[in-house]
Amino acid sequence: MSVLPRHRRQHDGRSALASLGDAAAAVRFASVGDLALERGGVLPDVVLAYETWGTLNADASNAVLIHHALTGSSHVARGDTDVPGWWDALVGPGCPLDTDELFVVSINMIGGCYGSTGPSSIAPDGRPWGSRFPLITLRDAAHAERRLTESLGIDAFALVIGGSMGGARALEWAVTHPDAVRHCAVLAIGAASTAEQIAWAQPQVLAIRNDPHFADGNYYGGHTPDAGLGIARRIAHITYRSEAELGARFGRSAQPGEDPLSGTNASRGRYAVESYLDHKATSLAGRFDANSYIVLSDALMSHDVARGRGTLEQALAGVRAEVLVAAVTSDRLYLPEQSFELAAALPGDVPVHLVDAAIGHDGFLTEMGQLGALLDAHVFGR
Amino acid sequence: MSVLPRHRRQHDGRSALASLGDAAAAVRFASVGDLALERGGVLPDVVLAYETWGTLNADASNAVLIHHALTGSSHVARGDTDVPGWWDALVGPGCPLDTDELFVVSINMIGGCYGSTGPSSIAPDGRPWGSRFPLITLRDAAHAERRLTESLGIDAFALVIGGSMGGARALEWAVTHPDAVRHCAVLAIGAASTAEQIAWAQPQVLAIRNDPHFADGNYYGGHTPDAGLGIARRIAHITYRSEAELGARFGRSAQPGEDPLSGTNASRGRYAVESYLDHKATSLAGRFDANSYIVLSDALMSHDVARGRGTLEQALAGVRAEVLVAAVTSDRLYLPEQSFELAAALPGDVPVHLVDAAIGHDGFLTEMGQLGALLDAHVFGR
Numbered sequence: 001m002s003v004l005p006r007h008r009r010q011h012d013g014r015s016a017l018a019s020l021g022d023a024a025a026a027v028r029f030a031s032v033g034d035l036a037l038e039r040g041g042v043l044p045d046v047v048l049a050y051e052t053w054g055t056l057n058a059d060a061s062n063a064v065l066i067h068h069a070l071t072g073s074s075h076v077a078r079g080d081t082d083v084p085g086w087w088d089a090l091v092g093p094g095c096p097l098d099t100d101e102l103f104v105v106s107i108n109m110i111g112g113c114y115g116s117t118g119p120s121s122i123a124p125d126g127r128p129w130g131s132r133f134p135l136i137t138l139r140d141a142a143h144a145e146r147r148l149t150e151s152l153g154i155d156a157f158a159l160v161i162g163g164s165m166g167g168a169r170a171l172e173w174a175v176t177h178p179d180a181v182r183h184c185a186v187l188a189i190g191a192a193s194t195a196e197q198i199a200w201a202q203p204q205v206l207a208i209r210n211d212p213h214f215a216d217g218n219y220y221g222g223h224t225p226d227a228g229l230g231i232a233r234r235i236a237h238i239t240y241r242s243e244a245e246l247g248a249r250f251g252r253s254a255q256p257g258e259d260p261l262s263g264t265n266a267s268r269g270r271y272a273v274e275s276y277l278d279h280k281a282t283s284l285a286g287r288f289d290a291n292s293y294i295v296l297s298d299a300l301m302s303h304d305v306a307r308g309r310g311t312l313e314q315a316l317a318g319v320r321a322e323v324l325v326a327a328v329t330s331d332r333l334y335l336p337e338q339s340f341e342l343a344a345a346l347p348g349d350v351p352v353h354l355v356d357a358a359i360g361h362d363g364f365l366t367e368m369g370q371l372g373a374l375l376d377a378h379v380f381g382r
Numbered sequence: 383m384s385v386l387p388r389h390r391r392q393h394d395g396r397s398a399l400a401s402l403g404d405a406a407a408a409v410r411f412a413s414v415g416d417l418a419l420e421r422g423g424v425l426p427d428v429v430l431a432y433e434t435w436g437t438l439n440a441d442a443s444n445a446v447l448i449h450h451a452l453t454g455s456s457h458v459a460r461g462d463t464d465v466p467g468w469w470d471a472l473v474g475p476g477c478p479l480d481t482d483e484l485f486v487v488s489i490n491m492i493g494g495c496y497g498s499t500g501p502s503s504i505a506p507d508g509r510p511w512g513s514r515f516p517l518i519t520l521r522d523a524a525h526a527e528r529r530l531t532e533s534l535g536i537d538a539f540a541l542v543i544g545g546s547m548g549g550a551r552a553l554e555w556a557v558t559h560p561d562a563v564r565h566c567a568v569l570a571i572g573a574a575s576t577a578e579q580i581a582w583a584q585p586q587v588l589a590i591r592n593d594p595h596f597a598d599g600n601y602y603g604g605h606t607p608d609a610g611l612g613i614a615r616r617i618a619h620i621t622y623r624s625e626a627e628l629g630a631r632f633g634r635s636a637q638p639g640e641d642p643l644s645g646t647n648a649s650r651g652r653y654a655v656e657s658y659l660d661h662k663a664t665s666l667a668g669r670f671d672a673n674s675y676i677v678l679s680d681a682l683m684s685h686d687v688a689r690g691r692g693t694l695e696q697a698l699a700g701v702r703a704e705v706l707v708a709a710v711t712s713d714r715l716y717l718p719e720q721s722f723e724l725a726a727a728l729p730g731d732v733p734v735h736l737v738d739a740a741i742g743h744d745g746f747l748t749e750m751g752q753l754g755a756l757l758d759a760h761v762f763g764r
Contacts (some may be wrong), residue, residue, distance in 0.1 A: 038643075039643045039644065044663075072549045081550055091574065118576040126573045131646065131647075131648050132646065133646065134646055135643060135644075135645065135647055135650055136647055137643065159395070185619055192634055193634065194628075194629055194633070194634070195628040195629045195631070195632040195633055195653075195654075196620075196625040196628050196629060198615075198632075198634070198653045198655050198656065199620050199655050199656070199659060200620060202616060202655075203589070203616040203617050203659075205647075206609070206613050206616070207585070207589050207592070207613055209648075210589070210592065210593060210594070210609045210610060210613065211592060212592070212594040216648070217648060227588070227592045228592060230588075231588050231589055231592065231613075234488075234581075234584060234585040234588070235585045235617060238578075238581050238582060238585075242523055243576070243578040243714075243717065246576075246577040246578050246581055247576055247577045247578060249577070250577040250580075251576070251577055251761045252574060252575065252576070252577065252580070252686060260683070260684070261420075261421045261517060261519065261684055262421065262517075263675050264513065264514065264515065264516055265513075265515070265517055265518065265587075265677055265680050266513045266598070268517055268597060268680065271577075271580045271683070272577075273580050273581045273584075274580065274581075274584050277581060277584055277585075294647050295647055298647050298650065301642070301653070302642070302643055304634060315673050332714075335625065349613075360483075373504070380525075
C-alpha cells in the first residue's frame, strides 16, 4: 500500500476525473495492491482515489467516512477548491459534519471513473479494461477501502455514512468491518436491492449496451456511448424523483419556443419535462463513463448484506455500530418500508427516521437541514 | 368510404398483422379516405383495420366500441378464431359484453401496425411511410374511426369503452362525438397525460431511436430495431406492474441455472426478474412495429381532452354519455387520483370505481371479474 503521486491517473479516453475541474486537484490516489474478489479472481494493482477534509486527531478517533452514491464522486464538499461538493451543506467548518473537529474521508468506489481503478483504467496489458473489467460487489469495495483507511492511520470510524448506494456501502462496512464502525448512517436504502430495483437497472444497462458507439465496452479512444448513457440517466432520474414533483414543476407544459404537436414524431418540439430530462442526460454523459455506470449498477444490484451470512438477522447480529436508519417519505425507488425492514432486523431497538420531502429518493441529497439535525441528535448528541 | 378486400394489407417489411396468426383472418379493412389532421396536413387514403363480433340489430342500438391500448390490436376476443383476445373473458357469448346480444366493434388505431394505416404502410410514393408518418393525436383517431363506424350503419354506440390509451380514446370519443356515445367507460386513465407519463415515454422512444438498426425510422426491408423496442417495453412493463407484484414474484432470485454474480458484467447470469423482462421485450419485438410504438406513444402523450376546449370542465360540459370511471388501486402510472380529477370535472355526479388489484396498471387487463361486474351494474343494469 503506497500513496501515489497525484499525477498517476490510469485513464484512457475521456477522463471523468477531468470533469471534476478544479476539484480534481483535491483528489489523492493510493495503491491498495491486488484485490481478491468475492466471487473469485483478482483485480490487480488497485488504485483508490479519495479526498479528505480536516485533520485526524492524535488518537484517530475523529474520522468519518462518507460513501457516494451510484454516479457520485469523492468530492463531497468544496474544501479548499472552488467546486461545490454533493453534500456541501453537510460537510465543512461549522457544518453538521464539522471539519474543524472531524477528519472526513471519501473514497471513489472501485469500478467508478473518478480516479479509482475502473473499466476506463489501464489493465496490465496496457489497454483499458473496458468490457474485461470484472464484476465487483459492494463487499469487494469495502475490503479495498479498508486497506486505504488503515493506511491513513484509521482503525475505526466515528461514523460511516451514505445515502442510496452510499448507504448500502456504509451498511456493508458495518457488517464486514464491525470493529471499524462506531456509528453507521444508512440513508434511503434497505438491506438488499429488490426485484423492483433490479428491474429498473436492467433497461438502463441495456440502453448503454445497445448504443451504436458502445462497441462491446471497448469504446475508449473513439466515440463514447453518450446517447445510451443519457437514456439510462433519464430512466434513473425519473425513479429518483416523485410523480408529484414532476407534475408540479412541469405539468404538460411545452418547452418554451417548442411545440410538442408540431411536425412529425421525429421533428416535434418537446414537452418541458422532456427538455429537463435531456439536460439531466447530457449532464451525466459529460461527466461519467458508461462502463462505470454498468459496473456500479451491477454492484448495487448485488447489494444483499445477508448474502452468504444466513438470515438477515444473523447477518446483522455482529454489527457493533449504532445504526441510524433514515428514509425519504416520498422515495419510490428505495421504499421507506425497506428501511423499516432493515431497522427491524438490526440488533437492538433501531427506529427509522423519516425525512419529510416531496421530491422523492433524491431527498437524501437535498434535505441537508433534516439530515444535519438527525446527525446532531443521534450521532453527535448536540 | 369503401370496405376493402381482406387481402389489402399495405405493409412492407415484417407484417405485425402476421403476428396475429389465425386471428388475422378475422380482421377487415375499410378505406375512410383522406384524413385532415388536428395539427395540419392530410394523411391520404387512410385504411382502418377492425374486427366485429355479434350482429347489429335492426335499429342499430346494440353497438359497442372497444378501444385497445398502446400495443393492443383489434383482436379483443377470439370470436370465430382459435386465438384468444386481450379481453377474451369480457367479450363473447354470455360474457358481460354479450355478443349474443351486442354488436361489438374494435378498430386498430391509425399509426398502429395491425392493419390500419401506419408508419409501416406504403405511402403514395410506393415506399413505407417510415419516419415521414405524421404526428397523430387521439382526436385524429376519433375522427377516422367515426367514418368507419358510420359506414357500418352505427350512428350511436350503446357503449364506448377502453383502458389505458383505450380509455383515453373512449373519453376523446365521448367529447368529440357526444351524440354517438350513450355510455362511456374510461378505465385506468385520467383526462390528460401527465408530466410523469410524458417523462416515462421519453426514454422508451429514445431507446428505439438509438438502436443501431433504427436508421432514422426507415428500416423496413432490413434489420428491425428489436433491441431498442425491447428496452422500451421493459421500461413500460415495469410501470405497468407494481413494486409489490415484482417483489412477490421474483425477489432477488437468480434465473434457474444462471448466476448474476458470475463472470464479468457482460457475461453474468440474470436475476429472475431480468429474464422475465427479457421475455416481455422479445415478445413485443416479435409482434410490434417500432415506428408504430413511437407514433402511438406520442399520440398518447398528446392526450389532453381539454386541448383547445377551455377548462377541463368546459371541455367535458358537452358530454352526453353516462360515464363510468374506474381506476386500479395499485396503478402507479395512471394514478387513481387522476381518475378522481376526471370524474370531478365531468357533468353530474360521477363516482370513481376502484378495481382492487395488487398488480398495478395492468389490472385493467387482468381483473375481468371486477370489470364485468362494473359493466353489469352500471351500464347494463343487470
